[in-house]
C-alpha cells in the first residue's frame with residue numbers, strides 16, 4: 001500500500017503552507033553554487049503542486065522569497081528573480097494542465113519590473129482555473145502584513161467607517177493579504193530547521209506543524225502525502241478537550 005492510498009480524502013487539509021528551506025545547503029553538500037540548489041528546488045515546487053492537485057487540496061502557499069531575503073548577496077537575489085521568471089515561463093503548462101490558479105502575497109512592487117509583468121501575465125492566464133490556488137509569498141513579511149492591516153483598519157476608523165469596538169479577529173483577518181483564503185491547516189518546513197521565519201504568523205494560529213529533515217530540492221509528492229497522512233493522525237482540539245470534539 002502506497003502512502004497516498006493511506007491518505008483519507010474526506011479529511012484533507014484545505015490549505016497547506018510550505019517553507020521551502022535548504023536549497024543552499026543541499027547545493028553546498030554537492031560542492032555546487034547556491035543557485036544550483038534553487039534551480040533544483042523548482043522540480044520540488046512542481047512535485048508539491050502536482051501532489052496537492054492529485055489529492056484535491058484547494059490552497060497551497062509557498063514561501064518563495066522573504067522580505068529579509070533582499071539582504072542576500074546581490075548575485076543570488078538576481079539569480080532568484082531570473083529563476084522566478086524562467087519558472088513561470090516553463091511551468092505555465094503545469095498550471096494549465098492541473099487547473100492551478102496563481103496569486104501572490106507580499107510587496108510585489110519591490111520586485112524587478114520583468115518579474116512583476118510575468119507574474120501579472122501568469123495570474124491573468126490562470127485566472128479561471130479552479131482545482132487549486134497556488135499562492136507565492138514574494139518579498140513577504142508576516143509582521144509587515146500585520147502592520148499594513150493595522151494601518152488599513154486605523155484609516156477605516158478615522159474615516160468613520162468603523163468604531164474601535166468593532167475591531168475583532170475577523171476584522172484583522174479581513175485586512176490581511178490572505179483575506180480571501182482559509183487559514184493553513186498544515187505548515188511544512190524542510191531542512192531540519194524548526195522555526196517560522198516571519199511566515200503567516202496570524203494565519204497559523206491553529207495549524208499543525210510538520211518539520212522534515214530533508215532539504216527542499218529532495219522534496220517529493222510522497223513527502224507531501226506522508227505529511228498529510230501524519231496530520232490526519234493528529235487530534236486538532238482548537239483549545240477543547242478530546243471528549244468535547
Ligand code: FPP
Pocket residue numbers: 020021022023024025026038039041042045063064065066069083084087136191216
Ligand atoms: C530557501 O533555501 C529557499 C529560498 C530562499 C528560495 C526558494 C526558491 C525556490 C524553491 C526555487 C524557485 C521557486 C520558485 C517559485 C520560482 P535557502 O537558500 O535558505 O537554503 P539554505 O538555508 O540551505 O541556505
